Amino acid sequence: MSDDLTHAERESLEQMLQIAPFHRWLGLTIRSCSSEQLKLEMPWRDEIVSNPMIGSAHGGVIASLIDLTGLYTLLSQGAAAKATADLRVDYHRPATSGPLVATGQVVKIGKQICVAEARVAGPDGKLIASGRGAYIC
Numbered sequence: 001m002s003d004d005l006t007h008a009e010r011e012s013l014e015q016m017l018q019i020a021p022f023h024r025w026l027g028l029t030i031r032s033c034s035s036e037q038l039k040l041e042m043p044w045r046d047e048i049v050s051n052p053m054i055g056s057a058h059g060g061v062i063a064s065l066i067d068l069t070g071l072y073t074l075l076s077q078g079a080a081a082k083a084t085a086d087l088r089v090d091y092h093r094p095a096t097s098g099p100l101v102a103t104g105q106v107v108k109i110g111k112q113i114c115v116a117e118a119r120v121a122g123p124d125g126k127l128i129a130s131g132r133g134a135y136i137c
Helices: 007-017 021-026 059-076
Strands: 029-033 038-042 049-051 083-091 100-109 113-121 127-136
Touching: 007 029, 007 059, 021 059, 038 059, 059 083, 059 100, 059 113, 059 127
Parallel strands: none
Antiparallel strands: 029 038, 038 100, 083 127, 100 113, 113 127
């Protein structure tokens, strides 16, 4: 998928991804961005493993990836999203390797609340988790 962003818009979004130390620690990068969706990639880190028996990632990290993908999807479309008001996550299978790719889509950009959906897939393309976030705009 090609980017619909100008070089300056992409650079601005990449800078926003680096603002918070937690976002930097996750290692999020933009894979692609269009008017339909944003794809973020998160590299695998041993520190995210919470079940050493199967080597699976902690659900909170996956939820954070869904939350941030929703937020940055809205920001990439010009919404003034500021904070998460509500987040719903469904886990479909354990994440046991990476990189993890999160795809976000805008559901609605409103005056006070904006909504986005996100899906997280493993390196094999299989769905790991999906969710929806509502954000204060």
